[in-house]
Amino acid sequence: MLVELMILNLVIMLCCWLWATFNHRVGIVDVAWSACLALNILLTASLTDVAPLPIRLFIGICSGIWFLRLSAHLFRRYLAEQQEDRRYANMRQAMGKFQHMGFLLFFIFQAGLVILFFLPMWALLTTAEQDWRTDYPLVLAIAVVILVVAFIGETIADQQLYAFKQQPEHHGLTMDQGLWRYSRHPNYFFEWIHWFAYPILGLAAGLYVLWVYPVLMWLFLYYITGIP
Template sequence: MLLNLLVLNIFIMFCSWLLVTYNRRAGLVDVAWSFSIALNVMIAAWVMGTAPLMVRMFLGIASGIWFLRLTWHLLRRYVNETHEDTRYANMRRAMGGYQHLGFLAFFMFQAGLVALFSYPMLKLLSIPTQQWNDWTPYTVLVAAIIMALSLIGESTADQQLYRFKLNPQNKGKTLNRGLWKYSRHPNYFFEWLHWFAYPILGLAAGLYSLWIYPLLMWLFLYYITGIPFSEQQALAHRGDNYKDYQRRTPMFIPWPPKE
């Protein structure tokens, strides 16, 4: 089953790469990444799961909704963009005449990342029912609360930023209202918070290795793919306006801003 899911991920990424080859907008890879994880989890919960029904339903529904919502948000952003995302435009320039093969390798690498970040859910779904203890309903409840708070928080932050960017009068300005008043990256914070749901759920099955995932996601967001690029782009486009925002507003964990 895992091999079948990997083949599915590769197929989705390959089709996405074919489309990007013609429209030259590689941001589609983000949409394909999130959609692939949603499919992996929902298919596994329905077909290959040996975990208790409560766990299978929670992961299939809650994680499915989480990644489908993210897919919709990324797709909406992708459709509304008039130019290729700066990250991928820079990659395209760097690869020069080898950009088509370079992006093919990049999209296949993303298929591997789908497998990496689907692993917590797939691992939980594969644990036989008899290995889950009496604490399972309580860990499901705690995981559900974390998932709900994360979903509400990230959806709210994404929607606030989306509406702010729709107003042409806000060009060159920084959103400093709503959740963005308390964190420069509230969407990333709630994305990170969501990954605590899986190791907490795993406590009822004696699975402790999943605690690496909140750390792994924090490293990705804080040092690699998320915050560094966002901060760099914000400074390049908004200059002193964003520097003032940086001085007053916490970078990651929401907290009251400085006066």
């Protein structure tokens, strides 16, 4: 099923690349990335019955809602923007006449990143029920608390940013107020905290390798994604 999901992600990203090629708005890739993650999670959680039911419900519902909310927020921001995100505008300028091919490779790369960051959920969903410790409900409860707290914090911070940007007098200014000030500068705090839910849950299934993901996400948020 993982191969089928990879193909699905690639098709979606190629369609978004065509859209971005015609309207010069590459920011749609952010929406597609989070939407693909949500789709991968929902499909896998609903079509596999390997892991214990509470694990499947947690990942399918809680993680699915997390990325659906993120994609909805990014899409709302995409629609509200009057010009291309400066990150992608700079990329377009740097690539010059090779921008179409460059962005094609960029969108394909994003399809690969979807799978990379979906692997923790995949590992949890495909670990057989007999391989889970009997005390997994305890770590599941901890994971739920982490994700719920992160979800509430991220939602409030994102709404504060959206309201800030809707004020004409704030055009061109950087938001440094409210909860956003602490959640997004410098490391997207609540987004990062959310990624601790999976390795903590993985403790009950022997998936210790999942601890690499909070580190990996921090590196992406701090050094690659950038501070909006």
